[in-house]
Amino acid sequence: xxxxRKVGSEESGLRIHQTIARDLGTAILTGRYQPGxxxxxxxxxxxxxxxxxTAYREAVRILIAKGMLESRPKAGTxxxxxxxxxxxxxxxxxxxxxxxxxxxxxxxxxxxRGVIEPAAAEFAxxxxxxxxxxxxxxxxxxxxxxxxxxxxxxxxxxxxxxMILAATRNDALEAxxxxxxxxxxxxxxxxxxxxxxxxxxxxxxxxxxxxxAARDTAAARAxxxxxxxxxxxxxxxxxxxxxxxx
Amino acid sequence: xxxxRKVGSEESGLRIHQTIARDLGTAILTGRYQPGxxxxxxxxxxxxxxxxxTAYREAVRILIAKGMLESRPKAGTxxxxxxxxxxxxxxxxxxxxxxxxxxxxxxxxxxxRGVIEPAAAEFAxxxxxxxxxxxxxxxxxxxxxxxxxxxxxxxxxxxxxxMILAATRNDALEAxxxxxxxxxxxxxxxxxxxxxxxxxxxxxxxxxxxxxAARDTAAARAxxxxxxxxxxxxxxxxxxxxxxxx
DNA sequence: CCTCCTGATATACTCAGACAAATAGGAATT
DNA sequence: AATTCCTATTTGTCTGAGTATATCAGGAGG
Numbered sequence: 001x002x003x004x005r006k007v008g009s010e011e012s013g014l015r016i017h018q019t020i021a022r023d024l025g026t027a028i029l030t031g032r033y034q035p036g037x038x039x040x041x042x043x044x045x046x047x048x049x050x051x052x053x054t055a056y057r058e059a060v061r062i063l064i065a066k067g068m069l070e071s072r073p074k075a076g077t078x079x080x081x082x083x084x085x086x087x088x089x090x091x092x093x094x095x096x097x098x099x100x101x102x103x104x105x106x107x108x109x110x111x112x113r114g115v116i117e118p119a120a121a122e123f124a125x126x127x128x129x130x131x132x133x134x135x136x137x138x139x140x141x142x143x144x145x146x147x148x149x150x151x152x153x154x155x156x157x158x159x160x161x162x163m164i165l166a167a168t169r170n171d172a173l174e175a176x177x178x179x180x181x182x183x184x185x186x187x188x189x190x191x192x193x194x195x196x197x198x199x200x201x202x203x204x205x206x207x208x209x210x211x212x213a214a215r216d217t218a219a220a221r222a223x224x225x226x227x228x229x230x231x232x233x234x235x236x237x238x239x240x241x242x243x244x245x246x
Numbered sequence: 247x248x249x250x251r252k253v254g255s256e257e258s259g260l261r262i263h264q265t266i267a268r269d270l271g272t273a274i275l276t277g278r279y280q281p282g283x284x285x286x287x288x289x290x291x292x293x294x295x296x297x298x299x300t301a302y303r304e305a306v307r308i309l310i311a312k313g314m315l316e317s318r319p320k321a322g323t324x325x326x327x328x329x330x331x332x333x334x335x336x337x338x339x340x341x342x343x344x345x346x347x348x349x350x351x352x353x354x355x356x357x358x359r360g361v362i363e364p365a366a367a368e369f370a371x372x373x374x375x376x377x378x379x380x381x382x383x384x385x386x387x388x389x390x391x392x393x394x395x396x397x398x399x400x401x402x403x404x405x406x407x408x409m410i411l412a413a414t415r416n417d418a419l420e421a422x423x424x425x426x427x428x429x430x431x432x433x434x435x436x437x438x439x440x441x442x443x444x445x446x447x448x449x450x451x452x453x454x455x456x457x458x459a460a461r462d463t464a465a466a467r468a469x470x471x472x473x474x475x476x477x478x479x480x481x482x483x484x485x486x487x488x489x490x491x492x
Numbered sequence: 493c494c495t496c497c498t499g500a501t502a503t504a505c506t507c508a509g510a511c512a513a514a515t516a517g518g519a520a521t522t
Numbered sequence: 523a524a525t526t527c528c529t530a531t532t533t534g535t536c537t538g539a540g541t542a543t544a545t546c547a548g549g550a551g552g
Contacts, residue, residue, distance in 0.1 A: 013514095015534065017307070041503065052536045054300065057505090058307045061263070065311035067336070073504040074544040087421045089332055090313070108418040111369075115419070119361040172354040173361070175333045176422065259543090261505065287532065298507045303533085319533040320515040 016051055020059035026095045028068050028079055039069075039077040066092055090179045097186035109183055110232055116177050117161075118224040124167035125212045125220035132167045136160055136209055144202050158185065160205060164212070204230055262297055266305035272341045274314055274325055285315075285323040312338055336425045343432035355429055356478055362423050363407075364470040370413035371458045371466035378413045382406055382455055390448050404431065406451060410458070450476055 014022070027033055039045060046056035060077060063069040067086045071077035086092060087105075096105065124132075139159040146153035161181055165174045204227035211219035260268070273279055285291060292302035306323060309315045313332045317323035332338060333351075342351065370378075385406040392399035407427055411420040450473040457465035 017534085042505095043503095054535060054537090058304060058534095061304045061307045062311040065308040065337070071504065072544065073542065074502055074546090076503065082417065083420060083424070085421065086332070086335055086425075087418055088334060091311070105417060108416045111416055112418045112422070115361060115365040123357075170354045170357055171328065171351060172333055172358045172426075174329060175331065176358070178329070179332075180418075263505085288534095289532095300508090301506060304505095317533065318515075319513070320517090320531055322532065 016055045017058035017062070020049060020051065020056060021062040022095060024059060025063055025066070025068065025092065026099060028063075029092070029096055030099065033079050035079050035081045037079050039079075041076070068092075088176060088179050090182060093179060093183040093186075097183060101187075106187055109180055110228075113177075113180050113184055114225065114228050114232075116173065116180065117164075117228060118221040120165055120168050120170075120173055120177055121208055121212065121220040121224035122217045123170060123173070124164045125215050125217045127169050128167035128212055128215075132163055133213055135163045136167075136212070139163065140202075140205055140209055143205065148201060154185070157201075157205075160209075164208075167212070199230065199234060201227075201231070262301045263304035263308070266295060266297065266302060267308040268341060270305060271309055271312070271314065271338065272345060274309070275338070275342055276345065279325050281325045281327045283325050285325075287322070314338075334422060334425050336428060339425060339429040339432075343429060347433075352433055355426055356474075359423075359426050359430055360471065360474050360478075362419065362426065363410075363474060364467040366411055366414050366416075366419055366423055367454055367458065367466040367470035368463045369416060369419070370410045371461050371463045373415050374413035374458055374461075378409055379459055381409045382413075382458065385409065386448075386451055386455055389451065394447060400431065403447075403451075406455075410454075413458070445476065445480060447473075447477070 024033075033039075040048070042053050042056060042060075046053045049056060060069060060071060064071060066089050067084045068080060069077055070080050096102070139156045142156035143153050143160060146156065148154060148157060158181070162178065165177050165181075168174060204223065208220060208223040208227060211217075211223050270279075279285075286294070288299050288302060288306075292299045295302060306315060306317060310317065312335050313330045314326060315323055316326050342348070385402045388402035389399050389406065392402065394400060394403060404427070408424065411423050411427075414420060450469070454466060454469040454473060457463075457469050
């Protein structure tokens with residue numbers, strides 16, 4: 001047992017294959033490996049990283065499952081083109097936002113959210129149950145009580161949006177929006193890290209809630225769109241797109 | 247070396263861990279394993295399947311990467327709740343549609359597509375380049391030449407929609423819509439398996455194309471919405487939702 | 493000169509068995 | 523009853539060997 005060395009840095013509860021997957025994943029996301037680029041062999045790679053081939057291979061399996069890699073005997077392991085990546089995968093989003101996320105992709109996510117959530121609000125207005133409505137209301141109350149600058153307040157905000165998604169009764173929409181919402185909430189954390197929020201978000205949320213309560217689909221859609229528009233306006237990243245909405 | 251038996255059925259080029267992942271994945275998707283249910287231990291499972299623990303573990307890693315499983319020492323490996331699954335993962339969609347897909351989820355996918363693609367058409371109308379427009383046109387020509395009942399025609403249809411997505415200049419939207427689009431095309435195959443298409447889809451496509459060419463965002467959105475509405479009307483699954491659009 | 497086969501070879505894939513690490517759950521203690 | 527500690531169980535990691543497969547070079551045939 002001569003070499004009982006650690007990999008390099010003491011990671012939290014993560015297993016080795018998870019840290020390798022995360023490291024390789026972020027390396028690919030940040031462009032340190034280009035699409036089409038060939039990886040070194042398993043033996044060399046695992047040796048260089050100071051881990052067993054087993055752990056390295058399991059890491060590669062994870063990245064293959066996320067559409068980032070491809071591996072075949074004799075051909076080796078190479079990075080797939082970007083359009084094959086599952087960029088909406090929650091773990092991948094977490095990797096992106098752990099580092100310095102690409103502002104262009106953040107814009108993409110907000111844009112996608114702007115497409116998804118108003119539609120979700122509309123479906124929710126049509127299909128919500130009274131129980132779901134009640135959960136939304138208490139979440140909104142909590143949000144007002146604690147404010148968005150506290151963890152409790154943000155959790156309440158999450159609950160509110162999640163319940164809207166659940167009320168859509170659309171699993172696909174729900175899965176998607178929860179991923180995007182989580183990613184966007186990372187940026188919200190960024191926002192609050194720099195400056196405290198300048199605006200009270202409660203009225204927008206209440207308007208959406210009222211519309212859903214009244215089963216007013218058009219108002220729900222419009223209210224959510226307005227909410228997102230205001231939220232986006234609070235952020236600095238609005239500037240990446242030179243041309244406005246027109 | 248007493249038992250050199252094969253796993254059971256001769257799979258095509260798939261590796262062992264891939265087939266195990268697919269089998270377990272479909273078993274979970276079809277409800278043969280319920281959320282929260284505990285798997286048997288790795289040794290028992292790999293032994294029962296007649297494969298090595300390595301291969302079984304790599305399969306489990308894949309399913310964990312897709313949000314279907316969770317495993318911790320001493321606690322075992324268990325199925326995660328449905329809302330944790332990455333149901334938009336292309337591979338998962340393929341697994342679903344390989345068997346008898348849940349009609350409720352198909353409805354969800356169509357609904358999601360109805361949200362995504364009109365928005366994508368709108369973005370495409372605003373941001374498309376002339377080159378992208380040219381590709382759309384040739385795709386449309388091919389589609390007209392071969393018809394949707396031929397593989398070439400369907401490929402052209404795919405190219406048309408994919409180019410719209412590329413023209414949105416939104417990676418997140420593109421990744422999402424390509425997954426959903428692929429899944430929906432499986433159902434299109436289903437449709438044509440039963441009955442040949444009763445309607446000429448070309449006019450709808452041309453309308454969308456014209457709008458994108460003219461950079462008419464509203465018309466592009468409306469045209470795409472209409473296209474999807476008609477496509478959905480062709481399918482049998484419209485009946486799952488008793489209440490119409492209103 | 494090109495196409496098709498054929499085999500050598502590099503690479504990932506699979507296997508078996510051992511050991512390590514972590515943690516859930518119970519036992520002992522306060 | 524709450525807390526601490528122990529232990530047994532399960533996943534995690536390692537090693538080294540052997541297998542399968544696809545690429546690539548080189549030759550046979552057109």
